[in-house]
Amino acid sequence: MDSTAQTRFGLVGSGWRGEFFLRLARLLPERLRATGVVTRTESRGAEVAAAWDVPAFRTTAELLAHERPDFVIVSVPWPVTPDVTRELVAAGVPVLAETPPAPDLAGLRALWADVGGSGLVQVAEQYLLMPGHAARLALVRAGVLGEPTSVQISSTHLYHAVSLIRGLLGVGFDAAEVSARAFAAPLADPLSPAGWSGDDTPRQLSTTLATIDFGGRMGLYDFTDNQWWNPLRGRRLVVRGSRGELVDDRVVRLVDPTTPVESSLVRRQTGLDLNLEGLDLKHISFDGDVVYRNPFVGSGMSDDDIAVADILVRAGAWAREEGPAPYPLAEACQDHLISLAIGESVRTGRAVTTTAEAWAR
Numbered sequence: 001m002d003s004t005a006q007t008r009f010g011l012v013g014s015g016w017r018g019e020f021f022l023r024l025a026r027l028l029p030e031r032l033r034a035t036g037v038v039t040r041t042e043s044r045g046a047e048v049a050a051a052w053d054v055p056a057f058r059t060t061a062e063l064l065a066h067e068r069p070d071f072v073i074v075s076v077p078w079p080v081t082p083d084v085t086r087e088l089v090a091a092g093v094p095v096l097a098e099t100p101p102a103p104d105l106a107g108l109r110a111l112w113a114d115v116g117g118s119g120l121v122q123v124a125e126q127y128l129l130m131p132g133h134a135a136r137l138a139l140v141r142a143g144v145l146g147e148p149t150s151v152q153i154s155s156t157h158l159y160h161a162v163s164l165i166r167g168l169l170g171v172g173f174d175a176a177e178v179s180a181r182a183f184a185a186p187l188a189d190p191l192s193p194a195g196w197s198g199d200d201t202p203r204q205l206s207t208t209l210a211t212i213d214f215g216g217r218m219g220l221y222d223f224t225d226n227q228w229w230n231p232l233r234g235r236r237l238v239v240r241g242s243r244g245e246l247v248d249d250r251v252v253r254l255v256d257p258t259t260p261v262e263s264s265l266v267r268r269q270t271g272l273d274l275n276l277e278g279l280d281l282k283h284i285s286f287d288g289d290v291v292y293r294n295p296f297v298g299s300g301m302s303d304d305d306i307a308v309a310d311i312l313v314r315a316g317a318w319a320r321e322e323g324p325a326p327y328p329l330a331e332a333c334q335d336h337l338i339s340l341a342i343g344e345s346v347r348t349g350r351a352v353t354t355t356a357e358a359w360a361r
Helices: 016-027 042-052 058-067 076-088 104-119 130-140 159-167 303-319 329-348
Strands: 006-012 033-040 072-073 096-097 122-125 150-156 177-187 203-213 218-224 236-241 246-247 250-256 259-270 280-286 289-293
Touching: 006 016, 006 058, 006 303, 016 033, 016 042, 016 303, 033 042, 033 058, 033 150, 033 303, 042 150, 058 072, 058 076, 058 259, 072 076, 072 280, 072 303, 076 096, 076 104, 096 303, 104 122, 122 329, 130 159, 130 236, 130 280, 130 289, 130 303, 150 159, 159 218, 177 329, 236 259
Parallel strands: 006 033, 006 072, 072 096, 096 122, 150 218
Antiparallel strands: 150 236, 177 203, 203 218, 236 246, 246 250, 250 259, 259 280, 280 289
């Protein structure tokens, strides 16, 4: 993969998430370029064109006729995503669909039946590419913890959390028994995407707890409403293995029959205190070995920005046949299958067992 090649993407959708991709193209013009945006209305297209200096179109056909991108991002409301994905695949265009690729199980099955065999659809699931998670995954894959047996996560919601659990456990498309419950409790919720509310009054928020039994390996899911934004709820990730345990950035493991040792993942984060190199993540190391390098050193981006930019670059390399598939549709379908089972278990109060779907074959 040529890591310095410019990736050209088209975009269908102009909501807040769509603008996320345009912002990254502006931040990294040598690595990313938007060829155009499809919007529903001419007035919205004019707004996007003026704000981001990209051409706007009403249809995907117009977008593709203007300039053929490496791939097209589908960033539209959940119910619309499958239809736009089908339209682009019919035109022979590689697709990077937002999560989830379809809103419900029937939609996942229908989408897979229509486009699964094309090999043209990837999904913008970036969480395993976030620097901290990528470093943790590197340790797990290197066998530092022995055989991974369980993951506990309290950080993000549903399919994103499932992606992390499945990725760290390496469970693939194994059947899963899901048991979930939701509990309400008072909690101040002062911050949202709209900013600080100025209101610190506690209100009833729901916390969902779920166990996901893969038969010998287990995931524990814990998420409170708006946990992404609420500064009063931390994030935790525990990976347990046959020879040790990782808790966030701290690792304990057995190196011989009588010697447990502790180590930590260490970020080289510049721009703090009197460091004058600029605010930037350089790398993450473990016991003196670098286990993650920022592919966009010097950009000063947040971890989430780094991960999203990374999956865009990887999708470009995949579309140009210069690199592997970054996150195939089958993986995203399996993530959402399990997240839907969490919701069903909460609603019914019963355990839900997933079965092998067509994308697992």
